[in-house]
Structure formats: C-alpha cells, structure tokens
Amino acid sequence: MTPRTRTTRLLAAVTVGLGAIALTGCGGGVSAGSAPASAGEAITIENCGRTVEIPTTPTAVVGLHPSQTELLLRLGLADSLVGQAQATAQKLPADVAGLAADVPVIGADAPPSREELLAVEPDFVYSPTTYEFTAEQGFASIEQLADAGVAAYTATGGCFDRRMEGTVDDLFVDLDNLGAIFHVEKEANDLIASSQAELATVDAAIEGQDRPRVAQVFVEGTTLTAIGAGIEYDILQRAGADNVFTPDDPAFADFFAAEITPESLAAEAPDALVFAVTGSAHEAAVRSYLAATFPDMPAVRDGRLIAVPSTDLFPGTLGNVSAVRLIAEELHSDAVFD
Template identity: 65%
Template sequence: MTVVALSAAALLLAGCGTGVSPDTDPDDTTDAVTIENCGREVTVDGAPEAAVGMHPAQTELMLRLGLADRLAGQAQTTAQALPDDVAELAEGVPVLGDMAPPSREDLLAVEPDFVYSPTTYEFSADQGFASIEQLDDAGAGVYVATGGCEDRRMTGKVTDLFTDLENLGEIFGVQDEATGLMEESQTTLDEVAEVTKDVEPLRVAQVYYEGGTLQAIGAGIEYDILNLAGADNVYTPDQDAFSDFFAATISPESLAAEEPDAIVFAAYDEEHEASTREYLKSTFPDMPAVQEDRLIVVSTSDMFPGTLGNISAVQQIAEQLYPDAF
C-alpha cells in the first residue's frame, strides 16, 4: 500500500452519521428505519438479508452482532485478518475483493440490500467501484462509518463507533447485542482513563513512514486515540500544518527537534513495521523515543473509522506508554 493509497483509503476520508428514527407505514407490516448518515438519509425497509462488509473491520462488527447469516459478501479481506474467534463464522461468506474494494460489477452481482463501509472511498466511481447512487438505484442501503465521511476526517472521535453500533442495532433489530458491544468498549476506555489519570504524560509523536516519506499525524481519530491513551500529543489540530488535513509531510530534522518520548506509527504488515523501525532507529539514534525503545506500532486497520480496533489501539498504546501503571 502506497502513501497515496493509504491517504485515500485509510486516512483521507472520515465522516458523520447520527439520528435513528423508525418510519412505519401503517399499510406495511415491516418497519422501515431511517438513519441520517454522512448528510444523507438512509432508509432500510426491514432488517437487511444480504449485507456486504466493505472492510474486515465492518465485517467483524456485523459478525459480533450475530449477523453471519445476513452477509452476502465481504471485501478487502487481505487488508486485515479477522480475529480468530469470529473468522470461522465468515468462512462461507463470498469474498468480493482482497486488498482493494470490489469492482462495481462484483459488488452488484451479489445483489446486496445493505452495504457497510469504513469510508466513502469505497464508493469512488472513478476507481471502478459502485457509487452510492448506483447502489441506491439497485435497492441497497449504503451506510458509511460515522468517522468515515469527508466532513468529519479532521474531528473524528473513537466514540463515533458507538453511533455506528446504535444505528446497526436499529437497522438489523439487534439492539441488545449492539448495547453489549458498546458497554464492553466503554468499559475498556474507562479502565484506561482510570489507570492513566495520574501518570506523568509522555510527549508522543504519531508518524507514518513509507517510500522515503515521513508524515506526522495531528488530527482526526488517530489524534483522539493518543489522547485517550494518556499521551501528550506533539502534533495537534491547532497547528498550522494540520489546518486543512490531518497529516503533513515533515522533515527528519523537524521531528528530531521535538525530542518525543515515544513514537506511535502505523504499519500494514510485518515488513512495513520492520522497515519503519529500522528507519526510525537509524535516523534518530539519540531521540528519547529510540533510546528508551518506545517505538509503538499499531495496525493501519485499527485506525480505520468504525472499528473495534480503535478501542484496542487505545488500550495497546496506553499499556506500552505506561507499563508500570497497568
């Protein structure tokens, strides 16, 4: 995955979606549910029977809600392995794409009635993907993770996931399961907050490195993840570099000057992690983060909007920043 692709698919896009309202036609025995999502209304007539998860994070969420028998497809399956405890549930679900979103033809071929995506990138018609309009015309409800619309990329929060769970609970009629996942996730966040409330915050820089380009991350869900982990962010949304975009290309000299106590970086596989570690260690041998061996890797998939990985990333980073507190 290139820096450009990551920015487009994993980092560039984000969103908003709130508001669930039942819309019952008295002449129809099936309740319709209307959701406001990314500035548009999504109406689903009855619980979907042929849903597609456009990324493993979304597929996992539906599996954990007990919807395995409602899945007509799963996409971008090689972008992230499903957790072992739910992977078996997806064995019979057709794979529509491996590293990239499915083509328009492949997605429409399974006749979905609901498509759940982490971002709006998966509906880029110029990339050969089915657009939201085309899916609407085919009768499929399209739902984008709350953190996955363009107008929320800079301000996304980890707790946007709870909006998604609440909405999915209403759409599929699995409110109890959705509430259970929300409560588990909130418990994890509360535990991390309790453990880290009295620590001396470490100054943490979040970066992404690939192909000789070093980027700093200073806004969006990634920024919120560090905040919730008890970090003192080196890069923040109020800095000029992040006034228009959550990431900015920086020079090695500027990062060295910040002297961060720790560095958090995203990697999409073991090779990428190894190359990033090597770059950081060889380029910044005198940096406190390197000297103290506080180079913390997170999966790029855990930074995707609308994923339980956002929660686990908070816990993972906090535990590695403050191991004595846990």
C-alpha cells in the first residue's frame, strides 16, 4: 500500500480524502427566478460543477454523515429524515440527538452501500464530500442515484476540485442552498447570521495577538499525517494560527494531507499541535503518543495540545465555526471572547 493510499484510508474516517469521482468546479447557487421558489416548485442547484434538479421539496432525506445530519436537524428537517449514515462513527450533539432517535441508521460507521441507501427510498441525500458517492467502494454513485430519482448534494467545501481550497465560509453557500431547497430560508439565514457573529467575535478577540506556529496532524496508532490545505488549513488561519504546513509546501501540491516522519515534525518545533479525534479513547491514545514521542517539543512541553472533534472538520458543518472558536480560545488564552 502506498503512503498516499494509506493516508486516504486513514483520513476517510475523519477528514475524508479526495474521493474517486473527478467532478469539476466547486459549489454553486440556486436558480429559481428572481424570487425564492414556493414549496413544491422545482428549483435548480449548481453543485460541484453539475446541475442538480430538485423537482419538488424533498420529503425523504438522508444525511450521509453525522455532521450533515446535524445541520439538517438544526434546519428543522427532522420529520423529513428517513436515514442517518455513519451514525455510529460519532454521536450527534446532545441537544439534537433526541430529534434523530427514531431515524434509521444506515451504514453504521462507514458510508452506506448502494443497497442500504436505496432501501430507505430517499429523494435527497446530503454528503460532506464526493467520497460517499464512490461506486468502486460499493457506495451509490451520483449517476446511480439520479437513475433512482434521488437528488445528491455535496457540501461545497467537499467538492472534488474544492477540497484543497475549501474555507469555513463555504458553509454559508450550503446553508443558502439548503434553505432554498427545503424552503427554510429563515432557519438557514438565522444559522448564517449566528455563525458569522461567532466568527466576528473570534476576529475581534484575536486582533493584534501574536500568531503561534501551529501544526495540524492526524494520528492513527503510530502513523503521523500532517494537514496542510483545505478547510482544516483555513480553520487554523481563522483561529489566529501561523500554520506550519501550508498549501505552498510541495507535499501538499496535490493532496491536503501527507504522511510525515516524527523527525520532520520535531524539526518544525511547533508552539501548538491541533489534532482531530473520534472519541475519548482516540484522544487519550493520541495524547499519549505525542507525549512519548515529542517530550521536548514546545507544544508538548507547554501542554498546548488541542483536540478537535473530527466531525467539526468535515465540510458543510456548523462544527467548522465551533472549531475556529475552540482553537482560538486555546491558542489565545489571554484574549477576551465576548
């Protein structure tokens, strides 16, 4: 197995690799005339370089990851959900988990197979990346879903050609689109406003603060992967970090993550380390590995090890905003966050 293949498989469970479907373009907007479409009226969405026709308001919806399911719930669409995928990979936030208690779980801790997904008879599916539509993995492809009359929408930051350049603001494109698709414009606009206010609070708090040198890594066992592009990179930037790994580095010319050696990370001597975790056991294992491997690193020596729930790093989730604030508060403990 090549390093890139190994990295893709590792990150598929956390930050999701680029996938295997080469779609052109990035996210897009809604086309429904000059005014919002009425309930039941057909609308057209430009998504990942393709045109998605929504013939009527979807009533049988599947969130293909807990991050997407959460967003749908916060838009008030619990009654429209007929499936939640990868639900055993990470729990929904406590304040919305009850809303999905009766929604069937499909796919367990991996994207559902084509048969599992089509069995719940969806008319709309929302995924964080194009990976969930990889036919070679046994998942339903976008073309297969279209043949079954299912509209497929991918988070803007997870579009194949956007994955390397995604930003936190891509979430607002998704909220605009979902608000129009489901005719919940007010709910979508409220989430946009509250998220933008949260980001503005962070901007104000860290203005004028020194920017510590921060590396973002993913650790699985003793395999160490650095993150140097995509939404993850933008999250660190928005949190007031000076990223150790950047899209300009040759290692990240074609892929947002790269397997690295402990020696190369130690040589960078970052002031802080940010890492994604899938749960408390994974977090404990990562902290133990970092402490044992890098005892003299400033980040480890000074206790600046910042764990972020993996779901907060997926494209198209409100967790992107939460991650910005969490990291900013840890990096700038003397700043005032209103």
